[in-house]
Amino acid sequence: MLTDRFLRDRRGVSLEAGERARLEAAISTTSTVEARKIIARAGEWLDQSTLLVEGIMSRYLDDRDGLRQLVAIHLPGDFVDLHAYPLKHLDHDVGTMTPATIAIVPHVELDAITEEMPELTRKLWFATLLDAAIHRAWLFRLGRLDAIGRVAHFFCETNVRLQSAGLSDGRQFTLGLTQADVAEICGLTTVHVNRVVRHLREEGLCTFRNGKVEILDAAKLARRGQFDPAYLYIDDPASPPLPDQRPRR
Amino acid sequence: MLTDRFLRDRRGVSLEAGERARLEAAISTTSTVEARKIIARAGEWLDQSTLLVEGIMSRYLDDRDGLRQLVAIHLPGDFVDLHAYPLKHLDHDVGTMTPATIAIVPHVELDAITEEMPELTRKLWFATLLDAAIHRAWLFRLGRLDAIGRVAHFFCETNVRLQSAGLSDGRQFTLGLTQADVAEICGLTTVHVNRVVRHLREEGLCTFRNGKVEILDAAKLARRGQFDPAYLYIDDPASPPLPDQRPRR
DNA sequence: GCATGCGATTAACCTCGATCATGACGATTC
DNA sequence: GAATCGTCATGATCGAGGTTAATCGCATGC
Numbered sequence: 001m002l003t004d005r006f007l008r009d010r011r012g013v014s015l016e017a018g019e020r021a022r023l024e025a026a027i028s029t030t031s032t033v034e035a036r037k038i039i040a041r042a043g044e045w046l047d048q049s050t051l052l053v054e055g056i057m058s059r060y061l062d063d064r065d066g067l068r069q070l071v072a073i074h075l076p077g078d079f080v081d082l083h084a085y086p087l088k089h090l091d092h093d094v095g096t097m098t099p100a101t102i103a104i105v106p107h108v109e110l111d112a113i114t115e116e117m118p119e120l121t122r123k124l125w126f127a128t129l130l131d132a133a134i135h136r137a138w139l140f141r142l143g144r145l146d147a148i149g150r151v152a153h154f155f156c157e158t159n160v161r162l163q164s165a166g167l168s169d170g171r172q173f174t175l176g177l178t179q180a181d182v183a184e185i186c187g188l189t190t191v192h193v194n195r196v197v198r199h200l201r202e203e204g205l206c207t208f209r210n211g212k213v214e215i216l217d218a219a220k221l222a223r224r225g226q227f228d229p230a231y232l233y234i235d236d237p238a239s240p241p242l243p244d245q246r247p248r249r
Numbered sequence: 250m251l252t253d254r255f256l257r258d259r260r261g262v263s264l265e266a267g268e269r270a271r272l273e274a275a276i277s278t279t280s281t282v283e284a285r286k287i288i289a290r291a292g293e294w295l296d297q298s299t300l301l302v303e304g305i306m307s308r309y310l311d312d313r314d315g316l317r318q319l320v321a322i323h324l325p326g327d328f329v330d331l332h333a334y335p336l337k338h339l340d341h342d343v344g345t346m347t348p349a350t351i352a353i354v355p356h357v358e359l360d361a362i363t364e365e366m367p368e369l370t371r372k373l374w375f376a377t378l379l380d381a382a383i384h385r386a387w388l389f390r391l392g393r394l395d396a397i398g399r400v401a402h403f404f405c406e407t408n409v410r411l412q413s414a415g416l417s418d419g420r421q422f423t424l425g426l427t428q429a430d431v432a433e434i435c436g437l438t439t440v441h442v443n444r445v446v447r448h449l450r451e452e453g454l455c456t457f458r459n460g461k462v463e464i465l466d467a468a469k470l471a472r473r474g475q476f477d478p479a480y481l482y483i484d485d486p487a488s489p490p491l492p493d494q495r496p497r498r
Numbered sequence: 499g500c501a502t503g504c505g506a507t508t509a510a511c512c513t514c515g516a517t518c519a520t521g522a523c524g525a526t527t528c
Numbered sequence: 529g530a531a532t533c534g535t536c537a538t539g540a541t542c543g544a545g546g547t548t549a550a551t552c553g554c555a556t557g558c
Contacts, residue, residue: 143436
């Protein structure tokens with residue numbers, strides 16, 4: 001199904017069969033989009049949202065000089081601009097990085113879901129908050145890590161996310177991004193990303209060639225990027241147990 | 250009312266009287282908290298959320314060395330950790346910056362609201378997505394602006410937000426933050442924040458003394474920080490004295 | 499009176515990453 | 529075949545901002 005990867009293995013909010021069917025029924029059309037195409041522009045009124053089925057998409061802000069800051073990259077299974085449902089206008093552009101397959105969900109369908117299925121509504125809400133949690137990790141990355149740490153953190157994050165989508169074996173994955181894309185994600189120049197990639201390769205942490213990442217030493221890479229996957233809310237029995245179940249104060 | 254400032258003057262989602270009353274009724278307790286106190290820790294299970302009535306709060310991530318990256322600051326009227334309702338565990342700490350008055354909303358009350366009032370639910374959802382939009386502006390700030398631009402952008406944003414809460418006249422406001430706090434927000438050192446503040450003062454853009462910001466030239470300040478308030482989704486674009494109101498893209 | 503402590507300020511030094519430039523390589527298009 | 533373009537690679541130079549440390553102003557407390 002088109003929604004198979006949506007909220008897969010997320011802590012406590014994976015969809016019931018009926019919920020998944022309802023969401024699947026909410027899809028109006030499916031289409032393929034070529035690479036580097038804009039799907040929605042900042043400020044535009046939206047009455048539908050986009051579920052990414054295949055390919056890589058991104059959300060970004062442009063500065064005055066046309067330089068671009070990516071604020072999110074999206075992998076198959078992501079509900080790319082579900083937040084447009086409550087917001088109606090976006091504060092950023094949305095576009096494809098690679099050729100992509102997308103499924104369209106009209107907001108009238110989401111109206112119906114929010115009227116009839118509060119539990120599913122909460123799960124959709126959760127999905128948008130997961131994106132916000134990733135925003136926060138990106139803030140940490142830009143605010144507190146140096147160039148090498150930023151790229152290391154990004155590769156770790158993407159590896160875990162792709163793995164939970166069944167698109168990485170944990171050791172290598174194809175991303176289809178260029179060094180310039182990584183620069184726009186990590187707030188660096190392409191020239192410096194190139195040097196960072198070389199450094200990571202020479203230190204035996206990972207390689208990045210032709211849009212393909214190979215992780216050579218996952219532990220070291222995670223340490224270098226101060227990466228802790230808790231913010232991804234993935235349902236992994238191996239992940240560290242959550243502390244302290246009592247209410248605050 | 251305690252909820253008076255919540256979603257005030259936000260585009261298309263301000264609360265109806267009945268909705269506000271329902272939210273007000275959902276508050277279980279109110280309390281005051283001293284400055285620099287932690288309200289919720291990362292990873293902790295939460296069954297209630299916090300509405301900020303008075304004072305300044307923040308959300309932040311710590312790095313390995315104890316350095317801190319703020320990911321949000323919250324002003325009166327903000328539903329600080331409403332996202333804990335769907336998420337249940339937070340990926341960051343929540344604390345007060347100044348002495349604060351908070352109202353507690355148990356999640357069981359939010360369960361009832363989501364069952365009975367889909368429209369209000371959508372507005373609560375909107376509120377959490379507004380925080381995400383601010384996260385994105387912060388990503389832009391850290392990724393694409395230099396030190397001076399970051400501080401300028403932060404002051405502009407805070408001015409507009411405080412103004413919509415009725416706590417700034419658009420020219421000056423009291424924030425209660427130190428230069429070290431601004432450093433943790435902008436991904437800089439306190440030493441460099443000090444240099445930036447001096448620069449902004451000498452250029453006649455704004456001053457920052459004893460936690461009080463005075464805006465001397467709003468237009469220049471906004472330009473320097475590439476600040477465009479669209480992402481705050483405020484209802485009346487005319488009221489904040491915002492320069493450089495170029496139509497969005 | 500003095501001690502203590504926090505925040506703001508400033509100076510000296512140094513490093514990380516930006517900037518500018520150039521070239522190699524492969525994939526197109528003509 | 530030549531020409532063009534996108535991506536990757538690498539060197540040289542420079543400046544923004546980090547690091548360290550000392551000083552000052554102003555509270556508060558004894």
